[in-house]
Amino acid sequence: MKTKWFKGVAFAAIALTVAFGSISSASAASKLSGRIVVNGSSALLPLTLQAKNEFQKLNPKVRISASAAGSVTGPQSVRKGIADIGACDWDASLDVPGFKAFTGLVANKVAVTPFAAITNSNVGVSSLSTADLQGIFSGKITNWKEVGGKDADIIVINRAFGSGTRVNFQVKALNGTDYMTKGANYKEVKSSGDMKTAIETTPNAIGYIDLVYVTSKMTALKINNVAPTEANVINGSYKVWGYGYYMTKGQPTGAVKAFIEYIQSTKFQNGSLKKLKFIPLSAMKK
16 A cells, blocks of 8 residues: 555646746746737748747747748848848848848848749749759740750749849859849739749749749759758758858847747757748758
8 A cells, every 4th residue: 555655746746847937937938028020031931931930839928920022131120120020031141142241130041042943834844953944044045845845935934133033043053143134924822821932823934943932833944963961961062051040130039049949949940940941940951
């Protein structure tokens, strides 16, 4: 009887310890409060929205609003005090081709983003070389038969100036070759969502997007016969990728800091982030 009584007391003590630990953790989390405004990259928007939903469940006194007006708008909004976080597809604290650095902002890495050249599912081309892509997006190659496809005009869908995906694709897939800027078979769209819709609904179209938006209604092309997969990004054979950043005015504090750290946590990086087809920061060699 004493043995049973001792085991019962011990079990109850353990249960109380776990319970108090949970209460303590919940109490600590509940101390966070306030509002976080995120603006910027549409490529990172799915990640931001997923993290928002998870973080708010753990911290119900924190409200997060997220919008996507482009990678330039994000850091601009932070600098003006309109947003707390500027989601950006490059480190906006540094100069990059076409954009001056946003001085005073701090770059917080949150994800690795693979980008892919994509076509409408009717095109029938599965792989293009760097030279092919340069020719198509500069307007020098205008018919799919010139790159092994059918006899049909190529419809080029580009992202508007200010897009981080546009910057990454130009630098890493086109080796800096300038885009065409006009023509009967040329169109620009404002966001990753708009690009997805345009490619899905426009026969003979080509564009580019991050992997989270790729659907069965389009083809994610191999580049130089290398597929845009997580494994190929990690092993270094696929080059068209970039880090996603949350830009803040100075070092983040309070709820903003906690939100960024949640996204950087092993649990989120290896869970929801991977499910969205982003790659964990820890997967890349330093």
